[in-house]
Amino acid sequence: MPAVGLTHYLFVSLLVFLLGLFCVLTRRNAIGILMGVELILNAANINYLAFARFGSAPYDGQVFAIFVIMLAAAEATIGLAIVLGIYQTFHTIDVDAAETLRG
Amino acid sequence: MSDAGLADAVFYLLAAATAISAAGVAFSRNIVYSAFSLMGTLLGAAGLYVLLAADFVAVIQVLIYVGGILVLTLFAVMLTHRIADVRISNRAVGRIPALAILTVAGLVMGRAILAAKWHQLAELPAATPTTAGIGNSLLGEYVLPFEIASVVLLAALVGAVVLSRKELR
Secondary structure, eight states: OOOOOHHHHHHHHHHHHHHHHHHHHHBOBHHHHHHHHHHHHHHHHHHHHHHHHHSSOHHHHHHHHHHHHHHHHHHHHHHHHHHHHHHHHHSOOBTTTOOOOOO | OOHHHHHHHHHHHHHHHHHHHHHHHHHOSSHHHHHHHHHHHHHHHHHHHHHTTOHHHHHHIIIIIIIIIHHHHHHHHHHHSOTTSSOOOOOBOOHHHHHHHHHHHHHHHHHHHHHSOOOOOSSOOOOOOOHHHHHHHHHTTTHHHHHHHHHHHHHHHHHHHHHHSOOOO
16 A cells, blocks of 8 residues: 555545535535535535645645635534525525515 | 654554545435444544644634534434434435546546645654744734635624524514
């Protein structure tokens, strides 16, 4: 078994990304879709930190990972607030059901 | 077992935990189980960050993702489902086309990862505390994105309040 290197981390990240993509593509539940987005963002973060570790600029990747986490927090706040709004209007959070634009 | 061998074993353990719980998020039928699997993924990723010598980011991951975003997600799950209802839906649609897309994307990206000649350091530097360096970067080279980030967070805060308050007409 070869020593763990950059490609190992990239493959873990690829796996997490694909599962997140699957989640986003197949879920009807709005919260499930948001969870898929979180998985994809985490995959991106693993990539950033792996490149930061194995490259020559250790802090740039980590700073970007922090920005990604920050944006994920903002996205989760707004996304879940919107989900709750949808639930109050339609009494379901299946994205298929919320198809009218009238408020 | 040597030090490097131990680190490798820990890597495989964390990678397996991360991937398996990510699969749990993607394939679980119950949204509550999905949310708890997401916790496993986030914690596994935090462990991987530690292995990648990113101690500060790992702590941030645990604090913000596990402590904040996940709790928020669970709140939303609890608020939007009649938990007593048997049908806590997390229904999935179109699995076959999604799997086809996934296979193609996975093959392409996997081949790209293997084929690319990554620029890698021959000798990894020792893992040192990164907090001071990150702080210098945030207030030096990345000061503009840092300030914009605070504005984004403020906007998200105000937006969440506006979205979730009762409409007064």
